[in-house]
Amino acid sequence: MTATTALAVVAAPAAAVAAPREADRAGLQRRLDDVVAAGSVGALAEVRDEHGVWRGTSGVAELDTTRPVPVHGRFRVGSITKTFLAAVVLQLVGEGRLRLDDTVETWLPGVLPAGHHTTVRQLLNHTSGSYDYLRTLPMPPAPDFLGIRWRTWTATELIQRAVANPPTFEPPGSAYAYSNTNYLLLGQIVEEVTGRSYGEEVERRLIRPLRLRGTVMPGTSPWIPGPHPHGYVPILRGSETQLVDYTEINPSVMGASGEMISTTRDLNRFFAALLGGRLLPGHLLDEMRTPGVEGRRYGLGLAWRDTSCGIRVYGNDGDALTYQVWSFSTSDRHRQVSVALTPAFRGDVDDAVNALLNKAICG
Structure with missing residues (x-):
């Protein structure tokens, strides 16, 4: 099944243009789509880094509809x-x-x-x-x-x-x-x-x-x-x-x-x-x-937790049964990621979520 996706991107400030790491917003969206494909009804995320703020969604807000997940x-x-x-x-x-x-x-x-x-x-x-x-x-x-x-x-x-x-x-x-x-x-x-x-x-x-x-x-x-x-x-x-x-x-x-x-x-x-x-x-x-x-x-x-690139991030995760949430930040707050999903209980999403967190922090 192809996930319905919606994407909202906030432009990076001028000071971030010369940053050594290029912004791969499409890569973040692919990772978020993977979270839905792994077993979620819908998902939304916000990433903050040296390029600005990226917000994305994937999947649907409600089963048996095509209504996109609200980005906010x-x-x-x-x-x-x-x-x-x-x-x-x-x-x-x-x-x-x-x-x-x-x-x-x-x-x-x-x-x-x-x-x-x-x-x-x-x-x-x-x-x-x-x-x-x-x-x-x-x-x-x-x-x-x-x-x-x-x-x-x-x-x-x-x-x-x-x-x-x-x-x-x-x-x-x-x-x-x-x-x-x-x-x-x-x-x-x-x-x-x-x-x-x-x-x-x-x-x-x-x-x-x-x-x-x-x-x-x-x-x-x-x-x-x-x-x-x-x-x-x-x-x-x-x-x-x-x-x-x-x-x-x-x-x-x-x-x-x-x-x-x-x-x-x-x-x-x-x-x-x-x-x-x-x-x-x-x-x-x-x-x-x-x-x-x-x-x-x-x-x-x-x-x-330690990311795949060795950067330690601080935060917490939460499981309210109907919603699963992760929010982590580097200690200097230069890179942050929060992601929430509504599980479909048809697969393990942990690997896909970890890949998204690593992508957000490591690039």
């Missing part, structure tokens, strides 16, 4: 929400209102069985051992998954589902295991420290100051405001698995671990501000880039 479209960013929340937590640390070595028990008495021995730092870098609450919920392709679509969840009840299970490991800090429960706890700690919800703090400290006009913390609202591609989940019906439009969902089931909606532009803008030192002092940005366990590539809400 919004999408659910999943776990990239964690990086925003981590930045807020570290701002509170910088203000002296919270310490990385504070225990969970200090702020949330009785909430976590191992709370006396679990620190804020361990929540941020996923070394707490807390059981992941998502493992207690039905997941696609189970038909029961559709039954939780509109339900409003509280962080308290989701955390209770997690702590009803034994820790993934003990003691806290001895290993790494990714757990969405960690960030639900951090959201509650932010509320205890500030008297405002974590969503309000993200908006007040990050979204508004950085003018992230396409970014929202939806809370319990099921809608994605503005233009956006549709997202789908595979559901077993009888003996067949069918894609079900799951664009609208009460996002409280993700909460502080992944509820945010954003755009490729806003993600690039956020990571440029973060890595450029506009949001945190240098020593706290260094903490973000320090892994909790040797050999891991995840610090305090910030991840990193």
Whole structure:
């Protein structure tokens, strides 16, 4: 099947014309088309480099239509929400209102069985051992998954589902295991420290100051405001698995671990501000880039990867089931890439996405 494509290119400024690396925008578009061919309904990306800004789309915004993916479209960013929340937590640390070595028990008495021995730092870098609450919920392709679509969840009840299970490991800090429960706890700690919800703090400290006009913390609202591609989940019906439009969902089931909606532009803008030192002092940005366990590539809400040309990039990725997102930047912010796709669940897109990220950073 030939993917329907749309391309938007912003011209490079005059100062970039003499750059040694030529702009291969057609090559970026081919890589984005490959992402769709590998198993996506649609995809969109924004690349920033010495030549300016390139934005491209591929595939369709909605199954059984020819409607192109909106180049400025919004999408659910999943776990990239964690990086925003981590930045807020570290701002509170910088203000002296919270310490990385504070225990969970200090702020949330009785909430976590191992709370006396679990620190804020361990929540941020996923070394707490807390059981992941998502493992207690039905997941696609189970038909029961559709039954939780509109339900409003509280962080308290989701955390209770997690702590009803034994820790993934003990003691806290001895290993790494990714757990969405960690960030639900951090959201509650932010509320205890500030008297405002974590969503309000993200908006007040990050979204508004950085003018992230396409970014929202939806809370319990099921809608994605503005233009956006549709997202789908595979559901077993009888003996067949069918894609079900799951664009609208009460996002409280993700909460502080992944509820945010954003755009490729806003993600690039956020990571440029973060890595450029506009949001945190240098020593706290260094903490973000320090892994909790040797050999891991995840610090305090910030991840990193090495590209095919050996350039290390920082950022995060997110999986909101209906949307998969990657956003990474070089430490000097000279090259950035954000890509979002709506999976069709008919193939592994990882290699194609990696090729696109490498193309954007390495040329």
